[in-house]
Amino acid sequence: MLNISNNNPVRVENPTGYETIKVLNSRPHYKILNRIIVLVCLLCFIGLFLPWTQNIRGTGSVTTLKPDQRPQTIHSAIAGRVEKWYVQEGDFVKKGDTIVFISEVKENYFDPNLVENTKQQVDAKKMARKSYDGKVLALENQIVSLNNELNLKLEQGRNKIKQAQLKVKSDSMDLAAVNTQLTIAQTQFDRAVTLNKDGLKPLTDVEEKRLKLQEAQAKIITQENKLLGSRNELINSRVEINRIKAEYTEKIAKANSDKYTAMSSLYDTDAQVTKLENQYVNYSIRNGLYYIKAPQDGYINKALLSGIGETIKEGTSVVSIMPAGYDIAVETFVDPIDLPLIKKGSKIRVWFDGWPTIVFSGWPGISYGTFGGRVVAIENFISPNGKYRVLVSPDADEQAWPEQLSIGAGAQTIALLDNVPVWYEVWRNLNGFPPNYYTAKNTDKATTAKDNEKK
Template sequence: MLNITEKKSSEQHEFERRFGTLNTLNSPSQARKVARVLMVLLALFIIIMFLPWQQNIRARGEITALTPQDRPQKIQCPIDGTIAQWNVQEGQHVDSGQVLLTIAEVKDKYIDPDMILRLEEGIQAKGEAIIAKQDKVEAKKRQLEALEAGLLIKLKQFDNKIEQSILKIEGDSIAWEASKVDLKNADRQYKANQELHEKGLISLTKLETVRSKYQQSVAKEVSARTKLEMARNEYQNAVLGKNAARNEVLDKIAKTDSELSTTLSDIADSDAALAKARNELSSMEIRAGMRVIRAPQKGVVVQALNSGIGENVKSGQALLTLVPDEPHLAAAIYIKTMDVPLIEEGRHVRLRFDGWPSIQFSGWPSVSVGTFGGQVQVVDFMNQPDGTFRVLITQDSKEKDEPWPAELRMGTGVFGWVMLEEVPIWYELWRQINGFPPSLKDYKGGSDQGKKK
């Protein structure tokens, strides 16, 4: 036993002599503690890598109003003029319709203070002239009626005269025919008595008596023929007189009708001039109202862009800025083009307002402090000059979150996080390293793939 023990001790001694450096490789107690801490940290790191992380899009912007009528507006000068009087001061609260300032005219056409009275007098004079011309039109119409009635009477008179001439022609024609018969009989008797006288059967006295009767028959025939010709001439004169009377009256009617048309044309011109004068009067009344600039709605005067009295201003020039009361506030943030497809109406947003201290954990919004909830209301369809797209965010009424501060004012800076989908932290790190876009899913809960199906 003793020999064996001594042998082992010598061997052990020889081993330690030859391999003594192995004794320095023994793990010290501090190294083992460090190893245990590193193992715990590794385990925690692995666990943390599987914790949920909410993806988000960061953007900066400012406070504005959701509706255009609630946004600060510049009150412009509607006419060219000069500032006559200021009725407000900066920071003053004004009601709708309250006078802000008064403008005086500078154009020669509108300087006359009695311009409206002059226009009213001119309109009255034009109206009286139109009434007089209308009376003239009525007189011309009555004159036309009288001429037409007189024409009918004259035509009737000539018709009667023509009818009388026709009857006279008929009577004279019968008398002429009778005279021709008497002339033939007298001519036959005269010739017979002349033969008898030549034979000596009758005396010269009797022949002279027969010749006298013959001469009388010739005279009666000529007289009857003359009367017939005169009756025919009277008939022709009656026809010509009828036509002449008709033409004369028609000429008067045409002349009167022309005067009536001229008067009606004058009335139309006067109506146009009257309408133009009334339009000018209305324009002058409206322009006179534009000299007094009033507040379009309740608000606060925040900045006067012009100062002093007598300063010339032009039409459309901004005079002051008015901030409306109780606007429906919204946060306008500006998103990069590549992130716009990931944002849709209804998305939840966390906001940090300038002047309100906060601590924000972008991936864990539940542990954020000092931030406020919002909801995407509008995503613009057109980009800004710098290429970004504006997104309007309103207070989220669905979330049980602290309301936005009442002290917020237009133009206050804001920083927003648009919340997207929850993913493991390892996935977010892997995505960031590879430069992949955030995970895009249907906001209602379905994935893109399921939506396509």
């Protein structure tokens, strides 16, 4: 039954003996289909060896090359109430043109003459400062005069001390002379008494010598009193010196105290002047902020406020403006795995939404509607969408980008890499490998030129 042994063999019928089998085998279109299948398989096999340009694709939008050329909103620097509009949406404005006028809403600034009053306060404080400055100068002159007077008084006192010293010395010498006279008078008196006893001198001579002795004794007392008086004058002169020093030290200290008090008031006035000047400048600038002006030439895109009398806070957006002149660029986003393959200066192919385009990513030579660009900046931090941002500017060596492009229009990019066979690209994608790393020819030439310059 199972035809697995030679016993009881089963006879197999020849299928060619059936008429239906013969008819099916003799149909000509089956032969053509078989040939087509073989030809397609052959073409696919040959196609695996065709060249394929590896690329990195990214999506993004049209933007501007410089930050100050991008659309921006104009804010109010102060709180206020909308009083008058000077523009409407779509208007072209020049730098410094008034867009809207607002009025004050804070009670601290309601005074219409606030700036002039503050200016008067500044001038008054400046005059007060001048008066304090004059007072300090007058006290400095007074201190100089007191020091000069002190020096003169001290010189006068020193002269008195010298005079007293000389007088003490003179009186001392006079006292010594009187003592000598007393000794002589005592000797003469003793000799006269002796001679009188011997009968050689009369009594009148003794009396005369006694009188001279008494006169000498009286002179000693007088001279001692005079010497004591001279010494007292010397002491008084020295005391006078100390008194003069104490007196003028007190006067100079008081003058210095008044001077430092005036200087403290002067510095305090300087601080108040600075504060008032700061307020004056702030009030002057604030008056200019009532008129919200255009920061640059551009077109009013949209008014973010409406009506008259609307109250706004500091930093409130008023209008959005699009700069009139800008350098167009494209910001595109690439996967982190592809980021190391893109360098600054790399060439990029770009096409825009709404622009007729036929793109063959593997064969860029037969693509239509793409434009050349160069990488000018690569963001070093990942974006919220999980990709890295790359900024592309037009390539000056290729066709100019369309003038009809609008900021914010969608764009797609292709960074062209190495040329590999199709089978390799299929194998790489099946395994999830990144494209081949390569160095652009222009980069190689620039590197070689720099190396030659260094040598």
